[in-house]
Amino acid sequence: MMRGSKKKKKKWDTGRSPVSELPDDLLVEIISRLIYKSTCCCQCVSTRWRDLISHPDHRKKLSQSTLAGFFFETWDTKKVSRRYQSVSGNWRPPINSSLSFLPRCEKLHILDCCNGLLLCKCWQDTDRKILDYVVCNPATEKWVVVPATNWSSKLYKAHLGFDPVVSSHFHVFEFVPTYVWDGDKSGDHSQRYIKVVGIYSSKAGVWTRQRAWDLPIETVHFIGSAFLTGILYLTSNNDLVATVDVDGNCSSVRVPKPHCPGCAYDVYVSRGHLYIANCDASEISIWVLEDFSTAKWTLKLNVSYELLFGTRYSSHDDHCCVISAHPEHNVIFIIVKYTLYWRSLVELFSYEMDSKELRLICDLGRESSFPYLSYVPLFSESLADEH
Structure with missing residues (x-):
């Protein structure tokens, strides 16, 4: 035999x-x-x-990625729950929004999503100060641990950089602010002023700590980021978009339209270009960056909330924000938080910029919160030392 x-x-x-x-x-x-x-x-x-x-x-000749949906979290008085909302039909197998395939931990937050990979922060059962980052692929349920740094337990936000067309390796960007809240002191806990960036390379398997920048970056609430051609883009105050490359070098480009206090704007990538969305008190404007060196922006959309949502939208009580765009199509996705007949709603819309068609996708629930992370399934790329 x-x-x-x-x-x-x-x-x-x-x-x-x-x-x-x-x-x-x-x-x-x-x-x-x-x-x-x-x-x-x-x-x-x-x-x-x-x-x-x-x-x-x-x-341009080959089939491009398809936006499947959004990961986000909901908060109530007892716990934080992870959610997933599809925007392009059901995938087989279905997306596991609970991420139950990851190693068990006391607490897990999704920090970022980039081209099919999720960056998560996992706290251990034994000690809340002991944690690791985990980068995972929900489509294949593969994951890899990224060791935390001495700063990780004190930071609220980190970002992920990954482009499967260029390389199967990823980078994690960890930003160290000028002020870190230790949990006991009162004061400004926003952690907006960034002075140092630590970058983890999955290819090298190590963190590198760059020297402090001459002028700290003041980010806007760290709502989101965009990764394009090896550069991470972040919205910042002073009407700038800050950039950080995989070597830690920092630069900036001036935004096309000064923003007013209290308005929301964010960056995203669509069809190989960087876009910025500015949502002020009365309208949405979308710009595309044509040339970084000359800060040349081109206006793609300018539309009022009244034209989009009619009389039910009130700029005094409601809040509108562009959270992402389709990777290939001229479509943006909008979150609207408003009160209707004494009921708080958080609704997700899609808007086709060419046909000017607005479509309600769903009500995400009043407990849903930022960030809403756009997800494009990745089926073939593997992770180094994956599980």
Whole structure:
């Protein structure tokens, strides 16, 4: 009797297959007819296929990612719950919003989401000051631990940088403010003024601590971020968008329209460009950054709340914010918090900028809170030292 019933799968040798004889243009044309999930899998076939798919000249020809929904959290008097809201139908298998595949811990918060990966902060059962970051892929239920730093337990926010077209490795950005709340002192706990950034590289497997910047960055509530071509973008005060690259170098670009106190604005990536959304007391304006070096912005949308929502929206009691945009289509997603007949509502809308069609997706519940993290499923990329 032969020992073992499993047979080893023969690896496909693309170097000797007929496919290897195809010219690059024809191979790209074939791959362009595949759906996005299959295109991701093609990157794992060989180095040649990966380079063809990731080449900037070919990206527009190939199937792009599809926004599936949003991760967010709800707060009540007893606990924090993780939620997921679909915006493009049901995925199979369904998205596990509880993230039950992650290691058990006393408390877990989702901090950021970038191109299919989630960055979470996990507190241990034994000591609330002992924690780790976990980067996971909800589509494959794979995860990897990122060790915390001496600052991690005192910080409210960290960001994730990941672009699967460029590399399967990710970066975690941890920002150290000029003032850190220790839990006992009163005062300004916003942690807005950032002086140092620590960056974790999954490729190197270590954190690097950069020197303090000459002028600290004052961020706006750390609502969100955008990662594009190896650079993390953050909205900041003084009408600037701050940038941090994977080496910790900081820069900024002036926003196209000065914001008024109390208004909300955020950055996001769509169709390979950086966009900024400005939501002031009466209208939404959307701008795209055409040239970083010259701070050239182009206005894409300017629409009033009255035109969008009619008379039921009151600028005195209600709050409107653009939370994201579709990666490929001219569609933005809007959160509106308002009171209707003495009932508090948090509603999620989509707005098609070309057809000017506003669509109510759902009521997220009055306990839902920022950040609302847009999620694009990632099926093929693996994580180093994954579980």
